[in-house]
Amino acid sequence: MSLGGAFSEGLPEVSGSPPDDDALLARLVAGDGRAAAVLTDRLGPRAYGVALRVLGNPAEAEDVTQEAMLRLWRMAPDWQPGQARVSTWLYRVVMNLCIDLKRRQRGGHLDLDAVPEPTDPAKGAPEQMQDDARNDALQAALMQLPERQRQAVILRHLEELANPEIATIMDISVEAVESLTARGKRALAGMLAKRREELGYDDG
Template sequence: MSNERTRPDPTGPAPARPGDDPDQTLLDLIRDGDEQAYGVLLDRHLERIHALAQRMLGNAADAEEVAQDAFLRAWQQIPNWQPGTAKFSTWLHRVAMNLCHDALRRRRDSRPVEDIQPVSGEPGPEQLARRQDRSGRVQAALATLPERQREALVLSHYQELSQREAAAVLEISEEALESLLARGRRALRAALAEELEDLQGKGDGHRHGI
């Protein structure tokens, strides 16, 4: 797999203004020792961080570990948090993405991409198999993309971050993000089209007794 990297924006991502962060009140309470506030912060962000790791890693156990490690680092960082440096959610996504990088780096040394488990769709009594199949194909196609293209797509489409937020997580300009997204979408469409052709070819082969 290509390990494409985009040059960081030399000006860096725009810092958040102190009043822009919806988590700032919770962060202040946590610094004052309010454990209940930390529980609220966890409830607010855990599901999204777990979803990010699941999309990047394709493995539930690895995603759970990344999410736990990200919030452990958040707990350690909050006492020193400086308002206005970045939105907490942006910083947390960046931490989780870096942890995903570490997990993928370890995996490359011991595990082929084909072993990545597809992300299953939400279970439903009638459409479970279809959703699992579609979700698995998309996850497998995502896994073939260069790392930075996959990151851009996951942050923008699955995490639903704004362009400014996604660019800040990746520490690149919004223009560089747009370029990654355009290339990633083209590559993803091509990968899915190729897989569809393979599936159709196999179906024709079975019908002809191959």
């Protein structure tokens, strides 16, 4: 169900804006199934994107996302609005699930070859191929980072979250976030430096 479709079916708006996550959780608890659909549309793709970047495996990322959303539904009756953002809580659950999965499968194989991204219909085949190559190179480099560096870099530079929110998600200090992201970014730059020309990064 799309966001527009859910709202057109009767979720009231406040001051012209869609209900916030806190309000949607309250409506979910009250038995409004449409609120669950809207929250899934709103939060699910971003949760999946983070899990995919951390794990490098689409099937595992899908499993983590489904489990994280289930935990959100189970937590909903106990949610206290204003204490935290729903998205922050969900990111933290996703990260913890990814960590647990990696611990269980240490020594196993992670598929680095399949990192799906939406295709931009306005781009021609050469541009799309270059975008795919860049994305694959970034994903492969991310998977070589230490786990905590990878998480911090994904949340800061790909999800564009603020350092205090990342600190909450990862349960570390803001200073630790800054250190992890700086080291991770330097490591990524080093790993990708030799492929700049190949990937079309010729602007220094």
